[in-house]
Structure formats: C-alpha cells, structure tokens
Amino acid sequence: MTQKLVIIGAGMASGRVIEHLVEEAPGAYDITLFNAEPRGNYNRIMLSPVLSGDKTYDEIVTHDAAWYAAQGITCRFGEHVVGIDRDRKIVEGEKGQVPYDKLIIATGSAPFIIPVQGKDLPGVITYRDLDDTNAMIDAARTGGKAVVIGGGLLGLEAAAGLAERGMEVTVLHLMGHLMERQLDEAAGYLLRRDLEKRGITIKTRASTAAILGESQVEGVLLEDNTGLEADLVVMAVGIRPETRLANDAGLEVARGIEVNAQMQTSDPxxxxxxxxxxxxxxxxxxxxxxxxxARVLSHCLMDQPDAFVVRDIATKLKVTGCDLFSAGDFAEGATREDIIFRDPARGVYKRLVIEDDRLVGAVMYGDTADGTWFFGLIKEGTDIDGMRDTLIFGPAYQGGDAADPLSAVAALSRDAEICGCNGICKGTIVDAIAHGATELGAVRAQTKASASCGTCTGLVEKLLQVTLGDDFHVPAAQPVCGCCDLPHEDLRRLIKSQELKSQEAVWQELGWKTRNGCHICRPAVNFYLLADWPMEYRDDPQSRFVNERKHANIQKDGTFSVVPRMWGGITNPRELRAIADAAEKYNVPTVKVTGGQRIDLLGVTGEDLPAIWADLNKAGLVSGHAYSKGLRTVKTCVGTDHCRFGTQDSTGLGIKLEQILWGSWTPHKVKLAVSGCPRNCAEATCKDVGIICVDSGYQLGVAGAAGMDLKETQRLADVRTEQEAIDLTIAFIQLYRENARYLDRPYRWVEKVGLDWVKARVVDDPEERARLIAAFDLSQSIYRRDPWAEHAQQAERFQPLADLTLEAAE
Amino acid sequence: MSWIDICAIDDIPLRGARKLKTALGCVAVFRTGTAEVFAASDRCPHRGGPLSEGIVHGQSVTCPLHNWVFDLNTGQAQGENGSIATYPLRVEAGRVLIDGTGLSGRSAA
Known part of the structure; x- marks a missing residue:
C-alpha cells in the first residue's frame, strides 16, 4: 500500500533520498516536498563557481520542475512549514495541512549571525543559498568594497568570487590563520599568500565590533578601532543546524536534531x-x-537494514589556483610525530602526522596530487613503518633527490635585489656569470654586487652555484643553526628581498627543516622580521629569551631584578621615595646602584612583578629595559648645568637621546654616554655610541666596547649642533638595526662592514640619513611604550595556573 | 587515572608555558601547537633552570639558563645525560586536564 511521505526541505541530502526512493522503490511512497526557497534541489557546493561566474544557475540545478512532475512528487516550493502535529501526524504548511505516515526533516542549517550592532542593515548578507549568491552578484555589479567576515571555507570562496567580479575585498578572520580547523599555520600562510596575490586583503585576529551605516551598510568597525569602508558585508562565520521545527514539535534536540544510526529521531x-x-x-x-x-535513510524507508557511521573526511577548497588538501587529525597529540616537506621554489608544503606507525593526518598545499593516496592510508590505518623515510614523496617515489638547499635562491625572480648597497638585482648577477664572471671576485668587479658591506656574499655565491652547477663550490658558511642552510647574512637579505613578513613565511620560503625553528634561530628571525617590517610584523614574546619575555632579569635563584629608567641618570626625591617604598613593600633584599646610573632592585619574585611595576608606574617610573636587546642607558655627566669645565648641556642631550631611543629593539644591547667635556666623566669612549661635547660642538664616536672585548670608540663625525648629533645617532642605530646579525654588538658589526661603509650612509648621504631616521621613527611609533604598564594589566599570567598541592595531599 | 581540570587551553600562550604547583614541585605545562600540550617537571636537572620560562619549539623546550634541549614526548635531554619527568595530559573541549595520580606526594615517597 502506498504510504504518505512528507519531506521538509529540498536540499542535497533530501534530494538524494528521493533519488534512491524513486529508483529503488517506485510507487512505495506518495511524496510531498516542502521548500522555503521558491525552487527545488540544486548543487549548493557549486554556488561558489556561480558567484565567480564560472557557472550559471541552470548548470547547477539537480532536479528541475519536469523531473519532479515525472516522479509524481507534489511540490510545495516557496511555502514555509509552520508546525508539525505529531499526534494527528500532520504537517502544517502556510497554505494548508498535509497528513503523513512518515516524515523527513531536512531543514539544513542556518548561517550564524554574529550579534553586533548593524547586523540587520541592508547590504549585510550571509552566504547559504542562491538568493544570497544573486545578492552578491548584484552588489558586485557596481564594484566597490566588500568585507567578508570569516576566513573559513565558505568565507574564502565568497571572497575569491567577489574579487573575481571586480570588488575590492577584505577578509576578517578571528583566529591567527585562515581555515584553522582544516589547516595548520604553515598551510594557512601559503593560502593567505595566494589570496593576497589576487588582491584580497586578509586581516587575521580581527574581531568585528560593529557594522556601521545609516540606511545601508557603510563600513565595519573592528575591536581595535580600525575602520573599514564597505558597500557589502558577507557574514560567513559558521553555520548551526536549523532545528526550530523539530524543537517546536518536541523532538529531542541537542546542537542538532538527534538521530540514531537509522536517521530516526526520538519519534520513530x-x-x-x-x-x-x-x-x-x-x-x-x-x-x-x-x-x-541519504542512502541509509532511504534503505530504512524500504525496510532494508543499513546503518550510518561517521567517517574521516578530506577537505579541498574550490578557489582556482589555491590547491590545498587536509584530512584526518593533524593538530593534536603528544604521542605523534611530524614529517614535513617544503619546497620554496614551487610553493609546496606537506605535513604528515604519524602515530603508532600509522598516518593519522595530512595537510598539503601547492601540490595535492597525492592527497587521495594519503587519505586512503589514513582511512585504512595502513602500517607505514616500512616506508616512513620516503612516505612524504608519495606513491610515485622512485628515489628522488633530497630537498635542495639552493631552491630558495633559485626561486628568486630576476628583479629581486641581492646587493642592497649597490642596488644589484639577481638578473644582473646571473647575466654577468653567464658572460664569464665565474668566481666571486669577477662578479664583484663586474657588477659591484657584494663589493660594499659584503653581507650578500653568501647569496652571490649561491647564485654562482645555481648558475654554474657543479663547476662552482661555495666556501662553507656557517648556517644560523641546524634548522636551515642559511647564514645570518643570507637570512636577513632574503627576508628583505622576498618581503617575508611572518615567521611562517620564513619557515616556508626559506625551506626550514623544523616546524617552528629552535631557541637559536627563532629569536633571530623574530628580530629580523620586526626590524624590517615594523608595520606588518609584531614582536613575538614566545620567540624571546626569558628576560625579554618577562621584562626582568632572571637571577640564579629564579627571582628577578627590577630596574626603572632614570633618564640620563637624573632622578628626584619623589622617584627615590617610590623606589624605597617598593623595596620595602616587596621585601627586596638587595638595592644596588648600577654602572649605568640607575637603581637595581634585586630578588623580586616572579609573582610580585606586575604589582611592583604597577606601583613604580604610579610614580611615573617606566621599564629601564635592563634586560633587553635594545637601548639600555644613556650615561651623562652634569655638563654646563653645574660643572666649571662643561662645554654643552650633556645631561640635556643624554635625556633627549634616551627619550627618543627607548623601547626600540636592536640586534644586541646598546649603551650610550654623553660627556660634557674631553675629561669624559661619563666614559663615553667605550660605549656603542659615545658623544663628547667640545666648545665647537659634538664629537660622535661609535663601536666602542668595555666587556669581553675592550675597544675605544671610532670617530663617526664631528658636528656643530645638538640636532645633528641626535640625527646621526638615530641613523647609526637604525643602520645597525637593519643590517647587523642578531647578537652582534655594534663594534662587531662595524668590524665586519667597515666604518667607511657606515659613514657613507649615515654621514655623507643626507637622503639615506633621512630615510634611516624616518624608518626608526616609524618603528618607534609601535615600540616606544612601557612594557611594564602593559604587562601589569595581565597580572594573572604571572601566577601559577593552579595549585594542586592540596588535592595531592588528600 | 584521575583527571584534574587545570585550565583552558588558551590560558597557555601558543609556543609558551605556564607553571603548576604540585606536591612534587612545580610542573610546567607547555603548549607546542594550537591544541597540543605537554606536561613535565619545571626543573632542569642540570642547574635547576625553570623550564616553563624556556623557548618552546617543535615538541621541545630549551632551558633558559644553559640551553639544554628536552624532547617533551620522552623528557630526554638532547645530547646530555639527563631527563625530566613527564606527565599525561589531555585536551577536552578546550580544557586541559592532567592525571593527578602521578602527582600525589605519596606515590613519590
């Protein structure tokens, strides 16, 4: 006997159920199909190609009106279902009731709308169905700016489609990298890079505060107060199951409508x-x-045994040119190991996660050809122990070469700058090599590359090697550490020329062999990135040694020392009182005057740090950075204020310099001094920068040392005015920041590049000097602030997570 | 096993660590990846350096005092004759849980 089957929702799942039924059990059911959308079933996965213009709606229709008619299905399209009466077994549509023997709820999901002001403005749309897609296509017709909230699968497909249609698109993503549920950071970086190449702006860690506009959307405001203009806002932050009808009908609902393995709800x-x-x-x-x-459900309706089981699934993104694949579980687990392969030249990243000799997860970007094979290994739980060494090369591995350390250099474009001093590009050097310059000296003579500061020598040698092959042998240069093949100089140069602006970019483009570096390379990479890209990159505390992360010097007993700044060594009774009060309040065992003319409080516990900082802040005292690779102190004498020999206001200049330079990160610590006369009471002649005031002006010395090595400063220049002395000091320090290798003090760096090279830029070239000063100012707009004040706000981070001693004692 | 909820995973900075006080002394809880955590003794066997203050890289930590590197899976120091105790942890719905049985004073005695 024919039973009455009512289906609520004409989507891809219910569409497949109907196909099974009409093929395998024609006539068994009299089917009525409700759909709130005024159309039948179409392939929603293909909405992205419709948005980008690669397909039309007609091409993605699965079932058209003729098909439904041929199957004898009663279609109630464009009609909402208002309720289900389970006692009488009736579905109540807007236009009348329909009785059922069996009912299928296939209401799909609703987009999650973030509850911010302005979410209901015209021009704010979601991305779920054809109407949304058409709304986006209409909006894109006039061009303008679009903001997509959500950097997951759907959001990125929407962004790519809108960009394809000529809109200026920005994607806002709450998390640190795109598609964080499917990709790890490295693959997320490559995806971001490819999307940015299409002109899409990506903002990660971007939290939406409000959507702005009067009668129509005009912009988006972020939590950090950045404002973005927008003619269209697409919300694609996620979906939630549409369960309202089931809820109202009293069915069991958790996050979704609860079903058993036969897809039956709590009502059989x-x-x-x-x-x-x-x-x-x-x-x-x-x-x-x-x-x-759908298969299981249709079998159950035909009284055939079947059961649904959850299986691993693989993800691919439908954006042309962004080739990514992820499957299984690649994020978690202490008992797992990684196999990582990176090929910077081809933009390829692969990571396999192995547990108990079995592949449990795979992430791939750029070359996903072996994805299906890896997915098969994951699903079948194949023992991979025997092929572990070659696993990552895929099924076609025939004993190919190991990763090529030269590929980063080979991948550079012809116009990538190799020698920054002389502005020489890769193309010029390669041409010279092709024309007979087959060793370093000849390249230098013909192109001037590596003929000035010499820091690009390693790169020029690699170019010789790439171009000449086995005919050239590079003298071995010491790489930064075991994580890479590059010495510091090459690393710095490549970060600049390849415009690498994140740690992930460095790991990928320069072929790092480890997941995220080590304690040797990561602090160096962190510094190089923040020095070269102050606006794009932010200092990463987790890549800093403990003292710089805690903003205090750790002592051998695990306590810390606290040194507030005393500008130019000048203090007053109010500050001294605050320091004395803090020393008493926190039981500071040792109070010492330092060689840099300030006061050191030694023996403060880690837990007390935020509190003592807050107390010192209240008296106007800020961090002295006594722990940092940055500006330490500017030592001064009293100069013309009090001294009968003083020639200039040495104290005033010292204070000015300290207030300009404080907070800046440098390759190693930097100490300055200003003496008011050649008697040199401030001991300026052994500092990184030491200024001696004389009747005619200021003598600037640089590259002194009084530690492991003892060096007298070398004269950089004599200048007449205080402003010139300040300008030259800033320019020197910025040049040091831009060029020195990490952990080289200025004297070591000047030894390598030569004082003449420094003078040519800082003293003799006013344009370059102005550029250096502007670059320093830009960086200081971010870093010239008190880290103590910021850290005192997060005091809980300095406390233990929990105290289990009580539980354990039970 | 008795699992004790100690914190939300986001309480630990990515590629960083936090300290946990126990009857056996401080335990460091490391977060090496978005959802990857390890627990081990906070005390370096070399000179007692606080490992929770070290640089966390891959699935290892470097002691801040003299750069001993420990594999957090095994607790073994790289190239040195020394190791640290490790403790089972798991992550569940964004919370970090530690197995309390190995941390009681009695089992150590």
Missing part, C-alpha cells in the same frame, strides 16, 4: 537527514557524509 515515524542532524555528538557540513545518510 520522523526521520532527519543532512546538516540539521546530530549523530553521536557529530554535526555535518560536507556533502560526503550527507549522501551516506
């Missing part, structure tokens, strides 16, 4: 399928499990 005559269901704690958003559910 009501089934649910698709994105609206929850099975065994799982929700579903991708099509493969939905088709499995």
């Amino acid at each position: 005559d009501i089934y649910a399928v698709g994105e609206c269901v929850e099975f065994d704690g799982h929700l579903f958003g991708l099509v493969a499990p939905l088709y499995d559910q």
Whole structure:
C-alpha cells in the first residue's frame, strides 16, 4: 500500500533520498516536498563557481520542475512549514495541512549571525543559498568594497568570487590563520599568500565590533578601532543546524536534531537527514557524509537494514589556483610525530602526522596530487613503518633527490635585489656569470654586487652555484643553526628581498627543516622580521629569551631584578621615595646602584612583578629595559648645568637621546654616554655610541666596547649642533638595526662592514640619513611604550595556573 | 587515572608555558601547537633552570639558563645525560586536564 511521505526541505541530502526512493522503490511512497526557497534541489557546493561566474544557475540545478512532475512528487516550493502535529501526524504548511505516515526533516542549517550592532542593515548578507549568491552578484555589479567576515571555507570562496567580479575585498578572520580547523599555520600562510596575490586583503585576529551605516551598510568597525569602508558585508562565520521545527514539535534536540544510526529521531515515524542532524555528538557540513545518510535513510524507508557511521573526511577548497588538501587529525597529540616537506621554489608544503606507525593526518598545499593516496592510508590505518623515510614523496617515489638547499635562491625572480648597497638585482648577477664572471671576485668587479658591506656574499655565491652547477663550490658558511642552510647574512637579505613578513613565511620560503625553528634561530628571525617590517610584523614574546619575555632579569635563584629608567641618570626625591617604598613593600633584599646610573632592585619574585611595576608606574617610573636587546642607558655627566669645565648641556642631550631611543629593539644591547667635556666623566669612549661635547660642538664616536672585548670608540663625525648629533645617532642605530646579525654588538658589526661603509650612509648621504631616521621613527611609533604598564594589566599570567598541592595531599 | 581540570587551553600562550604547583614541585605545562600540550617537571636537572620560562619549539623546550634541549614526548635531554619527568595530559573541549595520580606526594615517597 502506498504510504504518505512528507519531506521538509529540498536540499542535497533530501534530494538524494528521493533519488534512491524513486529508483529503488517506485510507487512505495506518495511524496510531498516542502521548500522555503521558491525552487527545488540544486548543487549548493557549486554556488561558489556561480558567484565567480564560472557557472550559471541552470548548470547547477539537480532536479528541475519536469523531473519532479515525472516522479509524481507534489511540490510545495516557496511555502514555509509552520508546525508539525505529531499526534494527528500532520504537517502544517502556510497554505494548508498535509497528513503523513512518515516524515523527513531536512531543514539544513542556518548561517550564524554574529550579534553586533548593524547586523540587520541592508547590504549585510550571509552566504547559504542562491538568493544570497544573486545578492552578491548584484552588489558586485557596481564594484566597490566588500568585507567578508570569516576566513573559513565558505568565507574564502565568497571572497575569491567577489574579487573575481571586480570588488575590492577584505577578509576578517578571528583566529591567527585562515581555515584553522582544516589547516595548520604553515598551510594557512601559503593560502593567505595566494589570496593576497589576487588582491584580497586578509586581516587575521580581527574581531568585528560593529557594522556601521545609516540606511545601508557603510563600513565595519573592528575591536581595535580600525575602520573599514564597505558597500557589502558577507557574514560567513559558521553555520548551526536549523532545528526550530523539530524543537517546536518536541523532538529531542541537542546542537542538532538527534538521530540514531537509522536517521530516526526520538519519534520513530520522523526521520532527519543532512546538516540539521546530530549523530553521536557529530554535526555535518560536507556533502560526503550527507549522501551516506541519504542512502541509509532511504534503505530504512524500504525496510532494508543499513546503518550510518561517521567517517574521516578530506577537505579541498574550490578557489582556482589555491590547491590545498587536509584530512584526518593533524593538530593534536603528544604521542605523534611530524614529517614535513617544503619546497620554496614551487610553493609546496606537506605535513604528515604519524602515530603508532600509522598516518593519522595530512595537510598539503601547492601540490595535492597525492592527497587521495594519503587519505586512503589514513582511512585504512595502513602500517607505514616500512616506508616512513620516503612516505612524504608519495606513491610515485622512485628515489628522488633530497630537498635542495639552493631552491630558495633559485626561486628568486630576476628583479629581486641581492646587493642592497649597490642596488644589484639577481638578473644582473646571473647575466654577468653567464658572460664569464665565474668566481666571486669577477662578479664583484663586474657588477659591484657584494663589493660594499659584503653581507650578500653568501647569496652571490649561491647564485654562482645555481648558475654554474657543479663547476662552482661555495666556501662553507656557517648556517644560523641546524634548522636551515642559511647564514645570518643570507637570512636577513632574503627576508628583505622576498618581503617575508611572518615567521611562517620564513619557515616556508626559506625551506626550514623544523616546524617552528629552535631557541637559536627563532629569536633571530623574530628580530629580523620586526626590524624590517615594523608595520606588518609584531614582536613575538614566545620567540624571546626569558628576560625579554618577562621584562626582568632572571637571577640564579629564579627571582628577578627590577630596574626603572632614570633618564640620563637624573632622578628626584619623589622617584627615590617610590623606589624605597617598593623595596620595602616587596621585601627586596638587595638595592644596588648600577654602572649605568640607575637603581637595581634585586630578588623580586616572579609573582610580585606586575604589582611592583604597577606601583613604580604610579610614580611615573617606566621599564629601564635592563634586560633587553635594545637601548639600555644613556650615561651623562652634569655638563654646563653645574660643572666649571662643561662645554654643552650633556645631561640635556643624554635625556633627549634616551627619550627618543627607548623601547626600540636592536640586534644586541646598546649603551650610550654623553660627556660634557674631553675629561669624559661619563666614559663615553667605550660605549656603542659615545658623544663628547667640545666648545665647537659634538664629537660622535661609535663601536666602542668595555666587556669581553675592550675597544675605544671610532670617530663617526664631528658636528656643530645638538640636532645633528641626535640625527646621526638615530641613523647609526637604525643602520645597525637593519643590517647587523642578531647578537652582534655594534663594534662587531662595524668590524665586519667597515666604518667607511657606515659613514657613507649615515654621514655623507643626507637622503639615506633621512630615510634611516624616518624608518626608526616609524618603528618607534609601535615600540616606544612601557612594557611594564602593559604587562601589569595581565597580572594573572604571572601566577601559577593552579595549585594542586592540596588535592595531592588528600 | 584521575583527571584534574587545570585550565583552558588558551590560558597557555601558543609556543609558551605556564607553571603548576604540585606536591612534587612545580610542573610546567607547555603548549607546542594550537591544541597540543605537554606536561613535565619545571626543573632542569642540570642547574635547576625553570623550564616553563624556556623557548618552546617543535615538541621541545630549551632551558633558559644553559640551553639544554628536552624532547617533551620522552623528557630526554638532547645530547646530555639527563631527563625530566613527564606527565599525561589531555585536551577536552578546550580544557586541559592532567592525571593527578602521578602527582600525589605519596606515590613519590
């Protein structure tokens, strides 16, 4: 006997159920199909190609009106269902009731709308169905700016489609990297890079505060107060199962409508399928499990035994040119090991995660050809112990070469600058080599590359090697550490010329062999990035040694020392009182006057640091950076204020310099001094920068040392005015920041590049000097602030997570 | 096993660590990846350096005092004759749980 089957929702899952039924059990059911959208089933996965213009709606229709008619299905499209009466077994549509013997709820999912002001403005849309897609296509017709909130699969497809249609697109993503649920940081970086190449702006860690506009959306305001103009805002932050009808009908609903392995809800005559269901704690958003559910459900309706099981799924992104693949579980687990392969030249990244000799996860970017094979290994739990060494090369591995350390250099474009001093590009050097300059001296003579400061020598040698092959042998240069093949000089140069602006970019483009560096290379990379890209990169505390992360010097007993800044060594009774009060309040065992003319409080516990900082802040005292690779002190004498020999205001100049330079990160610590006369009471002639005031002006010395090595400063220049003395000091320090290798003090760096090279830039070239000063100012607009004040705000980070001694004692 | 909820995973900075006080002394809880955590003794066997203050890289930590590098899976120091105790941890719904059985004063005695 024919039973009445009512289906609520014409999506891909219910569409597949109907196909099974009409093919395998024609006539068994009299089907009525409700759909809130005024159309039948189409392939929603293909909405992105419709948005980008690669396909039309007609091409993605799965079932048209003729098909439904041929199957004898009663279509109630464009009609909302208002309720389900389970007692009378009736579905109530807007236009009338329909009785059922069996009911399928396939209401799908609703986009999650973030609850911010302005979310209901015209021009704010979601991305779920054809109407949304058409709204985006209409909006894109007039061009303008679009903001996509959400950097997941759907958001990025929307962004790429809108960009394809000529809009200026910005993607806002709450997390640190794109598609964080499917990709790790390294693959997220490559994806971001490829999307940025298409002109899409990506902002990560961007939290939306409000959507702005009067009668139409005009912009988006972020939590950090950045404002973005927008003619269109697309919300694609996620979906949640659409469960309202099931809820109202009194069915059991958790996050989704709860079903058993036969897709039956808590009412045995009501089934649910698709994105609206929850099975065994799982929700579903991708099509493969939905088709499995549809098969199981149709079999149950035909009284054939079947059961739904959750399987691993693989993800691919449908954006042309962004080739990514992820499958399995690649993020978690202490008992797992990684195999990583990077090929900077081809923009390829692969990571396999192995546990107990089995592949459990895979992330790939740039070359996903072996994805299916890896996915098969994951699903089948194949023992991979025997092929572990070659696993990452895929099934076609025939004993190929190991990763090529030269590939980063080979990948550089012809116009990439190799020699910054002389502005020589890769193309010029390669041409010279091709024309017979087959060793370093000849390249130098013909092109001037590496003929000035010499820091690009390693790169020029690698170019010789790449161009000449086995005919050239590079004298071995010491790489930074075991994580890479590059010496510091090459690393710095490549960060500049390849415009690498994140740690992930460095790991990938320069072929790092480890996941995220080590204690040797990561602090160096962190400094190089923040020095070269102050606006794009932010200092990463987790890549700093403990003293710089804690903003205090750790002592051998685990306590810390606290040194507030005393500008130019000048203090007053109020500051001294605050220091004395703090010393008493926190039981500071040792109070010492330092050689840099300030006061050191030694023996403060880690837990007390935020509190003592807050107290000192209240008296106007800020961090002295006594722990940092940055400006330490500017030592001064009293100069013309009090001294009968003083020739200039040495104290005043010292204070000015300290107030300009404080907070800046440098390759190693930097100490200055200003003496008011050649008697040199401030001992300026052994400092990194030492200024001696004389009747005619100021003598600037640089590159002194009084530590492991003892060096007298060398004269950089004699200048007449205080302003010139300040300008030259800033320019010198900025040149040091831009060029020195990490952990080289200025005297070591000047030894390598030569004082003449420094003078040519800082003293003889006013344009370059102005550039250096402007670059320093820009960086200081970010870093000239008190870290103590910022850290005192996060006092809880300095406390233990928990105290288990009580529980353990029970 | 008795699992004790100690913190939300986001309480630990990525590629960083926090300290946990226990009857056996301080335990460092490391976060090496978005959802990857390890627990080990906070005390370096070399000169007692606080490992929770070290640089966290890959699945290792470097002691801030003299750069001993420990594999957090095994607790073994790289190239040195020394190791640190490691403790089972798990992450569940964004919370970090530690196995309390190995941390009681009695089992150490």
